Amino acid sequence: MASKHAKQLRVGVEIAESATRLTATTEPNVSGLRWQTRLAAPPSPEIATAEIASLIARVTHEIVATHSEIESxxxxxxxxxxxxxxxxxxxxxxxxxxxxxxxxxxxRHLTEHLSVPVQMDSATNAAGLAEYHLGAARAAAHMLYIHLGRGITSAYIEHSQLLHGAQGTAGALGHLLVRVDGPRCSCGAHGHLEPIASAQSVVRRMIGQAVDHESSHTTMLQKTGGRAEAITVAQIVELSESGEPVAQAIVNDALDALSLALAHAVTLLAPDTIVIGGPFALIGEPFLMPLRARVQKLCQPVTRVPELVGAALEPRAAMIGAYLLAEAITTSLG
Ligand SMILES: [Zn+2]
Incomplete structure (x- = not known):
């Protein structure tokens, strides 16, 4: 039986990569304990529900065995x-x-399986929540969080409240029109931000365009130890900084489109802080500095320019945010 001073056990779970990776934590720290389940193929949601339940059972068993102060x-x-x-x-x-x-x-499925209250949100909103309360935007009251990964999504938090929009679909920033004659987006439309500035698009464009430029392809092979297809956005930004013309054109194109989208978002929402998450956050100033300069130029003179910073909790922000969602339930239950 738990003592009256026992600490409540709350579990945050991130469902990533088409649910082939499930990661859990019981604390809001970047260096905290975490547990993972890996699946070979995307599971059905029913199978994933059972996998999440068994992951939580494993977490509970191990935590309770080693931490006597925590409720079972x-x-x-x-x-x-x-x-x-x-x-x-x-x-x-x-x-x-x-x-x-x-x-x-x-x-509903998880609540039936686990018999505990469950709160869910998108990974982007969860990551935004984590950055807002514990990460790069701890001092902010109005934060816009942008995740540049496979796609581009955003979260807006004002005084601790997430903005969800109708049916929870606010923040599809990747589908903002930034160039009328731009490349085709994953949604089928042309001119959206995603095919120009997502981390995946930047990598794909580099691989696709370097093939037609022999010197670029050679530089790329040197940079990646002969594995051009494994090039990262960090390596592409490094190539761009060193003056490699194809990388430079692709990175500048991404920065131009992203800064335009951000300027629109700033005019509409007036955040005091913008946090950039995803692989670009790990690059830091070589990506953030030119982005900041562009956003400043586009926003002035009418709009107040927000702070623009890299995320502090990558790559664990979404998992930590999931924990915060659980914590919010227990706080509201009193
Ligand atoms: Zn689109």
Whole structure:
């Protein structure tokens, strides 16, 4: 039986990469303990529900065995989903490359399985929450968080409140029109931000365009130890800084499009801080400095220019945010 001073056990779980990677934590620290389940192929949401339940059972067993001050029953579970969700209804709207998840009521299924309160949000909103409370935007009151990864998504938090929009679909920044005759987006439309500035697009463009430029291809092979297809955005930014013309054109194109999107977002929302998350955050100033200069130029003279910083909790921000969602449940339950 738990003592009256026992600490509540709350578990945050991140569902990533079409649910083939499930990661859990019981504390809001970047260096804290974490547990992981890896699956070979994207599971159905029913199988994922069972996998999450067994992951939480494993976490609980190990934590309780080593921490006598912690209650043996889970008080609340927070879930961060790497796709589109309706947080209010507890529904996964879409998960990349996992069609069977479309409109799946994950919160209801998990609540039935686990018999504990569950709160779910998108990985981007969860990561934004973590950066707002514990990371790069701790001093902010109005934060815009942008995640540049496979796609481009954003979270807006004002005085600790996440903005969800109708059906929870606010923040699809990757589908903002930035160039009328621009390349084709994953949604089928042309001119959106995503095919120019997502981390995945920058890598794909570099691989695609370097093939037609022999010296670029050679430089790329040298940079990657002969594995051009494994090039990272950090390496592409390094090539750009060293004057490699193809990398420079691609990075400048991404910076131009991203700064335009950010300037629109700043005019609309007036954040005091913008946090850049995803692989670009790990690059730091070589990416942030030219982005900051462009945003400043586009925003002045009418709009107040916000601070623009890199995320502090990558790559664990979404998992930590999931923990914070669980913590919020127990706080509201009193
Ligand atoms: Zn689009």
């Amino acid at each position: 029953n889970v008080a609340a579970v927070g879930i961060a989903v790497g796709g589109q969700v309706d947080a209010e209804q507890g529904i996964v709207l879409a998960l990349p490359q996992a069609v069977s998840w479309t409109d799946f009521p994950l919160v």
